[in-house]
Amino acid sequence: MTLQTSWSLEDTAARRDRYYAASQRKFVPFRDPMVFRRGQMQYLWDQDGRKYTDLLGMNVCVSVGHSHPVVVKAAMEQAQELTHCTTMFYHPVPAHFAEELANTMPKGPKGDIEWVVHFTNSGSEAIDLAMAMARGYTGNLDLLALRTAYHGPTSAAQSVTGIAGWRHPGMPGNVAFVAEPNQYRGIFGQNAGAAPYLDEIERVIQTSTTGRIAGMLVESVQGYGGIIEMPPGYMSGAAERVRAAGGLYIADEVQSGFGRTGDHMWGFEADGVIPDIVVMAKGISNGFPLGAVVARKEIAAPMAEKFMFHTYGANPTSCAAGRAVLQIIREDKVQENARVVGGALLKRLHALKERHSAIGDVRGRGLMLAIEMVKDPATKAPDAQTTSAVFEACRQAGLILSKSGPFQSCLRMVPPMCLSMEDVDDVAQKLDAAFTNAARAR
Numbered sequence: 001m002t003l004q005t006s007w008s009l010e011d012t013a014a015r016r017d018r019y020y021a022a023s024q025r026k027f028v029p030f031r032d033p034m035v036f037r038r039g040q041m042q043y044l045w046d047q048d049g050r051k052y053t054d055l056l057g058m059n060v061c062v063s064v065g066h067s068h069p070v071v072v073k074a075a076m077e078q079a080q081e082l083t084h085c086t087t088m089f090y091h092p093v094p095a096h097f098a099e100e101l102a103n104t105m106p107k108g109p110k111g112d113i114e115w116v117v118h119f120t121n122s123g124s125e126a127i128d129l130a131m132a133m134a135r136g137y138t139g140n141l142d143l144l145a146l147r148t149a150y151h152g153p154t155s156a157a158q159s160v161t162g163i164a165g166w167r168h169p170g171m172p173g174n175v176a177f178v179a180e181p182n183q184y185r186g187i188f189g190q191n192a193g194a195a196p197y198l199d200e201i202e203r204v205i206q207t208s209t210t211g212r213i214a215g216m217l218v219e220s221v222q223g224y225g226g227i228i229e230m231p232p233g234y235m236s237g238a239a240e241r242v243r244a245a246g247g248l249y250i251a252d253e254v255q256s257g258f259g260r261t262g263d264h265m266w267g268f269e270a271d272g273v274i275p276d277i278v279v280m281a282k283g284i285s286n287g288f289p290l291g292a293v294v295a296r297k298e299i300a301a302p303m304a305e306k307f308m309f310h311t312y313g314a315n316p317t318s319c320a321a322g323r324a325v326l327q328i329i330r331e332d333k334v335q336e337n338a339r340v341v342g343g344a345l346l347k348r349l350h351a352l353k354e355r356h357s358a359i360g361d362v363r364g365r366g367l368m369l370a371i372e373m374v375k376d377p378a379t380k381a382p383d384a385q386t387t388s389a390v391f392e393a394c395r396q397a398g399l400i401l402s403k404s405g406p407f408q409s410c411l412r413m414v415p416p417m418c419l420s421m422e423d424v425d426d427v428a429q430k431l432d433a434a435f436t437n438a439a440r441a442r
Helices: 009-019 071-080 094-103 123-136 153-158 195-208 234-244 269-271 297-305 314-331 334-355 384-397 423-441
Strands: 035-039 043-046 051-052 114-120 142-145 176-179 213-219 250-253 275-279 291-296 359-365 368-373 402-404 410-413
Touching: 051 423, 071 314, 094 114, 094 314, 114 123, 114 297, 123 142, 123 153, 123 213, 123 250, 123 275, 123 291, 123 297, 142 195, 142 334, 176 195, 195 234, 213 234, 234 250, 234 269, 291 297, 314 334, 334 359, 334 368, 334 423, 368 384, 384 402, 384 410, 384 423
Parallel strands: 142 176, 142 213, 213 250, 250 275
Antiparallel strands: 035 043, 043 051, 114 291, 275 291, 359 368, 368 410, 402 410
């Protein structure tokens, strides 16, 4: 029996409107709906066969390329043999993958840090688990998070998400928020460095917690917050202050991991910090559903005292895809490509900033970049209207990006890491035209 699928845009839109819950219909940023039928590496094709350059990576999930043949082959071979196997039984594929992930972690100056892995269904579940792990190990309840953080839509993950538009009523408590060290529009002014924000961590611990905390969650590069890098010394300094208060340093690498920043496999490595817990997902398996918590062995050990189970965690098909991703990163020099191509694209974005007054800031590293729009460079008033106009013009020109940031005034670029130097000119030219058209419209 063959199931029939209508690829009509009108039919698909009607079915979504009729059968999707309102909560799932909300996340459609485009003025007109889109249907993608096919993807290959950094490109997508819609139902009418029109080609697009994907600068979104399907929300950073596609790390090494749409339908990458090595990933597809690994997943298909595993699915044809055994699609799913619950973790109450042993299977070699997730066991091998756990070893390979653990081997990407820093071993410490003495080489004696042991890492262990707990696979989950998603990044949000991995955040939930990391929070429970930190509270269970330390015996403390209070957690710190950054004010413009995004850690996921589950109840626990929302409780450490700092933007009102992404939070729903009834979130768990025992969370205190600290100012994010934004070097463009942070509370201590432009290019203030790490020091005042580290002092702020100490003040928040002293005034908004019991003084003893379970940990602090930090996106090594904030994703939905608008591609905010942590300034030098911030991550290592935050870890010192958190540990002094009895807590653990939790690195959220859901968006910044797997070589995306170009210089390192993991974003936290930029500051030489060694986390206690690392959360990862999205690009881990190139679009197959999977997340993971990688933790120091002794920190994960207390979790064995109570039942903990994720239905599809350690799914062998997703883990086979994940193993292929690590192989591609290693053998195809994907991280180096992100560094070189991302660096070239960042230079072009800086050139655009000189040409277009609506651009207040460009930032990022590797293939994790952003353009922030402002109404006035002096006041830095966010310009969501221009952002939307450029966003729509880019879509019409064949570029897929995303709007992000607490004011929806940033264009986020997180393409598959196979984006090429040949794509850079095309992307820059189309962005230039989109800004020019937006300025004329104003």
